[in-house]
Amino acid sequence: xxxxxxxxxLNLKSQMQYKVSFFLxxxxxxxxxxxxxxxxxxxxxxxxxxxxxxxxxxxLCFAVVMMAFSLGEMFGGGLAVFPxxxxxxxxxxxxxxPRNIILQVLMxxxxxTRLGLLVQAILVLCYAIPISKIPWTWEKVLTLCLMILCGxxxxxxxxxxxxxCSFFTIEGLELMNIFTYGARQFGRYPFSVYGNGVLKFLxxxxxxxxFQYYPLxxxxxxxxxxxxxxxxxxxxxxxxxxxxxFRFGLSRYKSTGS
Numbered sequence: 001x002x003x004x005x006x007x008x009x010l011n012l013k014s015q016m017q018y019k020v021s022f023f024l025x026x027x028x029x030x031x032x033x034x035x036x037x038x039x040x041x042x043x044x045x046x047x048x049x050x051x052x053x054x055x056x057x058x059x060l061c062f063a064v065v066m067m068a069f070s071l072g073e074m075f076g077g078g079l080a081v082f083p084x085x086x087x088x089x090x091x092x093x094x095x096x097x098p099r100n101i102i103l104q105v106l107m108x109x110x111x112x113t114r115l116g117l118l119v120q121a122i123l124v125l126c127y128a129i130p131i132s133k134i135p136w137t138w139e140k141v142l143t144l145c146l147m148i149l150c151g152x153x154x155x156x157x158x159x160x161x162x163x164x165c166s167f168f169t170i171e172g173l174e175l176m177n178i179f180t181y182g183a184r185q186f187g188r189y190p191f192s193v194y195g196n197g198v199l200k201f202l203x204x205x206x207x208x209x210x211f212q213y214y215p216l217x218x219x220x221x222x223x224x225x226x227x228x229x230x231x232x233x234x235x236x237x238x239x240x241x242x243x244x245x246f247r248f249g250l251s252r253y254k255s256t257g258s
Contacts, residue, residue: 011108022113029116033066037124040188051193056131058189061216063128065187066121067148068211069180072155074118078109079163086166092255101250102160134219143215143229150232151211155180157242158206164242167249179206187212210235 015022040062044055053061082105085091094104134140162176191199191213202209211232218228 008107008110011110012112015112025113026116029113030120031116033117033120036066036185036188037062037120050189053190053193056128056133057216057220059124060128060132060134060219061190061212062188063121063125064144064147064151064216065184065212066117067125068151069155069184069187070114070118070121071148071152072159073180074110074114075106075152076156076159077111077114078106079159081105081109082163083166086253089255091253102246105163132219139226139229140219143218143232146230146232147211147215150235151208154208154211154235154238155183157239158183160239160242160246164246164249167253179208183208190216207235207238 040059041055044058048054050058082091085094085105091105094101097104129136158176158180162180165176186194187208191202191209199209199213202213214223214228214231217223218225
């Protein structure tokens with residue numbers, strides 16, 4: 001683990017060589033992320049509810065998804081460089097090292113400018129919690145924490161699947177961005193607003209609804225069953241097929257010869 005921490009430190013040091021560029025990029029991430037927040041605000045100046053969810057409730061949902069995504073991208077966003085590593089032969093060097101392959105890809109490629117997105121998500125969440133008018137209990141606080149942490153892990157699994165597709169295509173699949181960066185956008189609303197078919201797909205195939213929609217119902221007292229508290233934990237099972245698919249792609253990997 002010390003080796004991986006050293007890789008993270010070296011990566012941060014290299015990004016901080018151009019401090020002005022680093023802070024401007026971080027600030028850009030921070031400011032750009034607020035466009036979605038203001039878009040949500042302006043929509044609710046014209047309407048009162050969306051699928052019986054008020055602005056305050058939707059804002060809480062939005063904040064949770066942004067927090068989960070920012071955590072998942074902070075750790076899994078480094079997988080975006082995976083197609084490049086396959087193309088230039090850098091991945092071949094990682095294979096001959098007696099270390100975990102995934103961590104070798106992640107640690108040196110973490111993008112710390114994403115801290116801007118994380119800070120924005122924290123601010124929105126701190127604003128959304130008190131105006132949501134939810135009577136907070138320790139059960140609901142636990143539910144909120146599980147939504148964020150398990151959601152972050154789920155997004156990481158999606159980034160891992162996207163990287164694994166590169167074993168077969170060499171280039172990354174833009175289709176997978178629908179479930180990563182796209183989910184950050186359409187996840188600002190409870191998934192029920194997109195229809196029953198989409199909700200089922202996001203429950204049983206790509207289980208985004210398990211950390212976003214169903215626990216939200218528990219927070220809003222629309223569901224009293226405590227099972228809804230722990231549904232985000234079941235979303236962690238998605239990491240198993242994500243990892244298995246990555247290992248399957250690794251077993252079929254053939255060097256590009258670069």
